[in-house]
Amino acid sequence: MTGSIYEDIFKKLVKSGYRGNMPEEIEKIRQEGDQFTDDYLLYASGGGEPDRVVFKIKDCNNACGDDEKDCQASCLFNAIVRDMEGNVVIQQNNCAGCGKCVEVCRDFSLVDKKEFIPLIELLKDRSVPVFAIVAPAFIGQFGPGATPGKMRTAFKRLGFYGMVEVALFADMLTLKEALEFDRHVTKHDDFLLTSCCCPIWVSMVKRVFKDLVPHISPSVSPMVACGRGIKHLHPGSKVVFVGPCIAKKAEAKEPDIKDAVDAVLTFREVEQIFEAVGIKPAELEEDVSEHSSRAGRIYARTAGVSRAVEDTLNRISPGRDLKIRAKQADGLQECRKLLKEVLEGNIDANFLEGMGCAGGCVGGPKALIAPGLGRELVDSYGDEALSQTPVDNKYVMELLKQLGVEDIYEFLDNEKAGMFIRKF
Structure with missing residues (x-):
């Protein structure tokens, strides 16, 4: 059983699901499979414990060796350990579901659940x-x-x-985070950790650098x-x-x-x-419907959130004396290093952005093109936007009005805007 066969099982389930003959297809897959087929079928069809994402299919006997790219080394939360025989054990209490172990597993012993079937x-x-x-x-x-x-x-x-x-709602959160910065960062040593975008960054703060939680901007992710x-x-x-x-x-x-x-x-x-x-x-034919600004579109790459919030802050408060001094962390190790520097007081930035994948979301483990090309295309798409910031985006303003927000400065205190707030 290989990773490509696991993907092939998923594609067969999709095809049979649309055709309406999935039970027959499942039986055929079982007859042609091996001792691991039932587990692959279970997770490819969305089964398993409902709140879990990562599952172990089989023992790997430490097939990866001890290099720095194995599943244990990739886990920031100490969720991967090995038993006396070298086999992987997932400690569920520590698992953040980030999927880094799945990304590096060369033995295809670890899989993430498919949720489409x-x-x-x-x-x-x-x-x-x-x-x-x-x-x-x-x-x-x-x-x-x-x-x-x-x-x-x-x-x-x-x-x-x-x-x-999602870029349209990234616009909404850009406006919210710019207003949060304007309200809370009033002295040289004040700072915010953006909570947008990256769940790995947020999990690292919550689980490893807990003393920094009060500095997280109280926003949900654009998703x-x-x-x-x-x-x-x-x-x-x-x-x-x-x-x-x-x-x-x-x-x-x-x-x-x-x-x-x-x-x-x-x-x-x-x-x-x-x-x-x-x-x-x-x-296929075009079905055009463009609603997002440049700010929301560039969230996909490292420094995009910082740039979006900075441009929006300059738009709503151009005469502000204390400007955004942003610093970004690009990839897991840089995220850890940046947060450690903040705890030690060795940083002069006041807006901190972390991306768990090098390059940002365009460098995600399930991206289909190279991160460099992804960034280039994201920037080009941002440049094509009809508006530069959410303040200039008529669709954002219409959504705010539907929430009862007539003035952008009421956004943070509007009751209906609570859907964009998260308590850490």
């Missing part, structure tokens, strides 16, 4: 509107011809009611904001997040925010779904 009947009968919300990193991931408008058509072909760019926003506008709907990150599967299950998103798919899984049902996004 239970959605197929819902998408086929269309009794409930199901929205696909796509991470800002999506641009260019499915080929140079797969424009945002064509991707929207592709998701509708799968049965989704529509596709929404959560988008899910809650859609459900507010379309009561009874379901929301599926699509992005490059395994860790988002764990974030979506956290008790205080699990109301926002019903399932998470990675770019790699969506690529496999398209292949299974014969959808080629680049060959």
